[in-house]
Amino acid sequence: ANHNVNVQTPWYLPQPATFNNQPDIAVIGGGIASLFTALSLLNRGAKVTLYCEDEQPALNASGNKQGAFYPQLSDDDLCNIRFYIHAFAYAHQRLHWAIKQRIEFEHEFCGVALCAYDDKSSLKLKKIFSYQWPTNLYRQLNQTELSQSVGLPLPCGGGFIPQGGWLAPRQFVQNTFAHLQQSGLIVKTQQKVTALLQTDKGWRLTNQQGEIFNHDIVVLANGHKLNQFPQTERLPLYPVRGQVSQIPTSENLVKLKSVLCYDGYLTPANQAKTSHCIGASHVRDSEDRRFSDQEQQENQLKIRRNLAMDWTKEIDTTGNQALIGIRSAVRDRIPMVGNVPNFVQQVEDYKNLFNLRRRKQSIKNAVNFDNLYLVAALGSRGLTSAPLLGETLASLIYNEPLPISEDIIHCLSANRSWIRKLLKGTPVK
Ligand SMILES: Cc1cc2nc3c(=O)[nH]c(=O)nc-3n(C[C@H](O)[C@H](O)[C@H](O)COP(=O)(O)OP(=O)(O)OC[C@H]3O[C@@H](n4cnc5c(N)ncnc54)[C@H](O)[C@@H]3O)c2cc1C
CATH class of the missing domain: 3.50.50.60 (FAD/NAD(P)-binding domain)
Structure with a gap:
């Protein structure tokens, strides 16, 4: 049956x-x-x-060097949010299974910070907060607290997902x-x-x-x-092309302690403390896998536009290191x-x-x-x-x-x- x-x-x-x-x-x-x-x-x-x-x-x-690991908590459809909360909790257990099996992969459960960098994003984060999720899933932090959590000064507060982090997908x-x-x-x-x-x-x-x-x-x-x-x-x-840039770390960037999300994302330094990933572009209906200069620059400009702190000037995508992949979306x-x-x-x-x-x-x-x-x-x-x-x-x-x-x-x-x-x-x- x-x-x-x-x-x-x-x-x-x-x-x-x-x-x-x-x-x-x-x-x-x-x-x-x-x-x-x-x-x-x-x-x-x-x-x-x-x-x-x-x-x-x-x-x-799935070929990136570093990818952010956290649930999508912002959606008009509560069903979608509930799916991602279940999925996130389950994924945690699977990743811990892999760690126990001694499968080697770079990762850090360092938390994911969501910046309220403008009116629209701050409204979205307020809506997430209004659901009153348990604080081990989602916290609302003010500017000082969020800056402390990420290890670098930020112009705004936002949300924090303490169990999130990053891993090396490839x-x-x-x-x-x-x-x-x-x-x-x-x-x-x-x-x-x-x-x-x-x-x-x-x-x-x-x-x-x-x-x-x-x-x-x-x-x-x-x-x-x-x-x-x-x-x-x-x-x-439909396909959605994405280019994620790899950038060298620097005096201040190396201090980044958690994944930082704005209208893009920046990961903490990799295990060797040499580079970060910053991304990513979204080009709907494109399956083109060639490197794009423009998207490379956009990855750098977005964080400067959204956060405008001095340390963002250290972000340098001009080495033209990047990975291009095609997502599948609905x-x-x-x-x-x-x-x-x-x-x-x-x-x-x-x-x-x-x-x-x-x-x-x-x-x-x-x-x-x-x-x-x-x-x-x-x-x-x-x-x-x-x-x-x-x-x-x-x-x-x-x-x-x-x-x-x-x-x-x-x-x-x-x-x-x-x-x-x-x-x-x-x-x-
Ligand atoms: C630039 C970029 C940044 C991203 N950042 C993040 C992030 O930070 N966090 C996050 O969670 N997600 C991120 N994503 C999304 C995430 O990477 C995807 O959701 C995920 O990798 C999709 O996995 P998949 O197995 O469905 O597809 P894929 O990884 O694309 O795998 C598809 C596989 O199918 C094979 N294939 C295709 N057609 C055939 C065929 N006919 N016969 C045999 N084999 C075939 C290909 O060889 C390929 O190996 C990002 C994606 C991109 C592109």
């Missing part, structure tokens, strides 16, 4: 996989989303093969994949999957070299390229996890959804592609969301109770944007 049956919302019904004994699962990816999905599947005894198009994992969005993802290989993960690099074909036994993958591989179950966790298959092309995902700002919905079938089955509900008529369960799953749209917070997304997906595949509340599961469903329209009686084409 499906543990997750809810007759109230059959259009969001999460559907487990079918398999005998040990499932043979292909995960397409190489970034942090695929990493945590593979981990949660291996923990349940699955046979897992990773297909990664690059020579190594973590060469795209090092973390690559070393954790190496660790998982010791527990049986098969990693296939330079294997771009170009086609997915459903067979009577599962799925047949074709790679760029024209080779064919069969698996019982497929998980798509391939970042901004996820909607490049016919089965996923109608998902409302309009409603939280990831997608679960079944890959069959767009054509759902739009047909639910074209009268509004009236069917009004007349209290029976409504079909959502039609999805059997044994095909996704983890998508991690946006700008993948380091925080990936562990819980991976665990949720593995729970679903294995027909276990899901580790997130049901209303949040609905918010994470890949068909949500079509369903919201259909529920209102708006056609989806």
Whole structure:
């Protein structure tokens, strides 16, 4: 029986996989989303093969030297905020698991400071404060307190997330994949999957070299390229290019004790106390991975504009050190996890959804592609969301109770944007 049956919302019904004994699962990816999905599947005894198009994992969005680790607490939708709070708490435990396994990765749970640098940001932070979260999650600090927390003078107060921090995503993802290989993960690099074909036994993958591989179950966790298959092309995902700059440390910058967020972010010095990361640009609908002079300068100008303290003059991006990655995003700002919905079938089955509900008529369960799953749209917070997304997906595949509340599961469903329209009686084409 499906543990997750809810007759109230059959259009969001999460559907487990079918398999005998040990499932043979292909995960397409190489970034942090695929990493945590593979981990949660291996923990349940699955046979897992990773297909990664690059020579190594973590060469795209998950390829940065330092990334900020903290929940998105500012959102008009409380469901999104609740998701990130759960995800953050869970990610903490996963990172501590990795530390215990002696997986090497630079990190510091040094806190994340959110600056109220203008009216708009100060309003946002006041709104976060109004929820009265426990102080170990969020604190409101005045100018003196916030300056003390970050170790450098600031022109404003703001918020502080004491359990946040930073980690080295590329090092973390690559070393954790190496660790998982010791527990049986098969990693296939330079294997771009170009086609997915459903067979009577599962799925047949074709790679760029024209080779064919069969698996019982497929998980798509391939970042901004996820909607490049016919089965996923109608998902409302879009790419957002980002350039993060690496800068040398300096007399004052080295004093930075926590991650500093304004209309951008600056990390404390790396472990060697030589450099920082400052970022990042957001260029919607761009998949261009070339270095941009303009974005490099913007990364430096933003902090000077927002904070205008003397020490910000020490920020020097002219060495032109940077990493460029492509995020995958959706309009409603939280990831997608679960079944890959069959767009054509759902739009047909639910074209009268509004009236069917009004007349209290029976409504079909959502039609999805059997044994095909996704983890998508991690946006700008993948380091925080990936562990819980991976665990949720593995729970679903294995027909276990899901580790997130049901209303949040609905918010994470890949068909949500079509369903919201259909529920209102708006056609989806
Ligand atoms: C500049 C920048 C700064 C960021 N800063 C932060 C931050 O401070 N904190 C934070 O939490 N997040 C940050 N993010 C966002 C975060 O990095 C992403 O949310 C996260 O890395 C997404 O992980 P992913 O696994 O979904 O995608 P990716 O890391 O992009 O991985 C996708 C993988 O899929 C593989 N692939 C794609 N197509 C195929 C195919 N057809 N066949 C086989 N393999 C394929 C690629 O090789 C790649 O390895 C930042 C992103 C950028 C770009």
